[in-house]
Amino acid sequence: MLGGSSFGFRFDVRAHQELKLREQEKEGEDTAMETDFTTIDYLKEGGARQREAYDELTRLGLMEALASHKPLLAGTIPLGIDLLGSDLDILCEVYDFDRFEKEVREFAGGQPAFRCSRRTVNGMPRFVASFQSGVFPVEIFAQPLPTTSQNGYRHLVVEHRLLLRMGDAGRRTVRRLKAAGRKTEPAFAELLGLEGDPYARLLELERCTDAELDELVEGARSKWS
Incomplete structure (x- = not known):
């Protein structure tokens, strides 16, 4: 009989998800470029x-x-x-x-x-x-x-610029928030302290200079460091 209980084994879905999440983090998909x-x-x-x-x-x-x-x-x-x-x-x-x-x-x-x-x-x-x-x-x-004017692409570019500054620890924290049920833009907004509609607030960051994004990220870094 192959039933899990006969071997004293129970498949833990949450543990499996956490393991896969750690494996992704270990890959260090560093987009710092x-x-x-x-x-x-x-x-x-x-x-x-x-x-x-x-x-x-x-x-x-x-x-x-x-x-x-x-x-x-x-x-x-x-x-x-x-x-x-x-x-x-x-x-x-x-x-x-x-x-x-x-x-x-x-x-x-x-x-x-x-x-x-x-x-x-x-x-x-x-x-x-x-x-x-x-x-x-x-x-x-x-x-x-x-397509470069559609919100999906605009969010992608802004979030890439943010992740370059947030580093691997920031990327891991965004992913963990998503694993806990957050959508992508709300996860970024929560970490960066952006109030209001997270989708609109992220798009507003398109206009920010590199120095302004540096300042925004540094001011919030304690949330993931």
Whole structure:
């Protein structure tokens, strides 16, 4: 009999999650360098999870299939603060949603757990498709905006600048907050003492000089050092 109780063993989900979290931290996915997020080439030189993401995107051919829509990878995986189950978030610039949905369905409609939807938020239309590819959930997010102007990419760039200053200890603390249930932007806002809407406050930091970000991070460093 292979029942866990017969061997006096009980699988502890929380302990397993904490172990995987420590393994990610040990990788030290140090992004203390200038990174070109307009390609996915940097993933090849990243941590194990980032290299795995590169291999999956390459195998799938997703960036090539979406090339005419200027796709960019956003989210937490590029920053090395992802958790198990984090999405590969692909941003696209799209103006003809009917045509784009047809393209996505033809390319990814047969993938496990495929679904798509459209809605308008704050007057801005958006299209979202999601599916599973290997070990990664994938989300394709499209708006009629250049991908470098979409909030997902803007947050990515700001958070990268912050993590360069926060160091490995800051990165580990962000990841631990996320493991405890925080979303990414609220986790950053909590650590940096930013009040109000965390998504808007993070975008405001785009205008900060390097010196201003240095001052902000140094003033909050005791929260993760």
